[in-house]
Amino acid sequence: MTWKDYFTLIKVQPGRIVTPRFGTLDFSDPNLPVEKVQALFEDDFPYLQITSLGLETLYPVPPLAKLPFKKVEPLAPARRTVKRKA
Amino acid sequence: MLTDGKNLGGLANRIYFSLWYDVAAWPTDPSAPATIELAGTQSGDLVMKPGKRMFELYTTEDAAKLDINVIGEEAGKGYELLLHVFAPGLHKKLLGFMNATKNEDLVFIAMDSAGQNYLLGCEIRSAKFSASDGSGTGSTTDGRRGFGMTFAFRAANIYVYTGNILLTEALGSA
Numbered sequence: 001m002t003w004k005d006y007f008t009l010i011k012v013q014p015g016r017i018v019t020p021r022f023g024t025l026d027f028s029d030p031n032l033p034v035e036k037v038q039a040l041f042e043d044d045f046p047y048l049q050i051t052s053l054g055l056e057t058l059y060p061v062p063p064l065a066k067l068p069f070k071k072v073e074p075l076a077p078a079r080r081t082v083k084r085k086a
Numbered sequence: 087m088l089t090d091g092k093n094l095g096g097l098a099n100r101i102y103f104s105l106w107y108d109v110a111a112w113p114t115d116p117s118a119p120a121t122i123e124l125a126g127t128q129s130g131d132l133v134m135k136p137g138k139r140m141f142e143l144y145t146t147e148d149a150a151k152l153d154i155n156v157i158g159e160e161a162g163k164g165y166e167l168l169l170h171v172f173a174p175g176l177h178k179k180l181l182g183f184m185n186a187t188k189n190e191d192l193v194f195i196a197m198d199s200a201g202q203n204y205l206l207g208c209e210i211r212s213a214k215f216s217a218s219d220g221s222g223t224g225s226t227t228d229g230r231r232g233f234g235m236t237f238a239f240r241a242a243n244i245y246v247y248t249g250n251i252l253l254t255e256a257l258g259s260a
Contacts, residue, residue, distance in 0.1 A: 011257055011258065012257055013254045015139075015253060015254025016253040016254055017252055018102070018250060019250050020203070020248055020249070024253070027254070046131060047250070
């Protein structure tokens, strides 16, 4: 897997961009470290979009915690109140 | 305060430039900044027009500098930034650069030795080639052969540019 599986370069041709955080990165190179690209994405780098695979792999949603099962007894039917005649 | 005691002078060996009218959007100057640090910081990127990009210009080590001069009179003070560059060799590409840019509106980004970028050019004003200094073949064999250039930009304020520098073409419809 390369960074290109997790992110898509947008708004620019694949090529070199000088970033304040990592200096010059060549986005035509599929071997850029995923960690660096992910860090840029998290810094709101405007030229990256995450793919569905990237979302699934890098930001997995934790499964919902299982709640203890508790049997719920059905409520007894409400009794009708009968008014007595005076 | 100096970060880890780092305080080297001078500029990095590469200067970035483009034509002023190839810029689609400019970084944002601070507006009512919350801190004094933010008052010296621009936010956002220099965005290029579709099909346009910035280019690199190599400069000899210890031969480039950015002078910051205060200009204007009382109540009208501003800054003049003078970018001095010496590009070695008199190769065709360099001469072509000079021919193409000497009368043009330009934008530069220069990085200092602390990694801070300075943008010369804004929405209303460009950087201009203003003087040549020490250009030519030199007179001795150990002399300097190349092109010394000074580019000038005047602005109300001076900021650190914190955006990215596109060395690849921007996409989109023109």
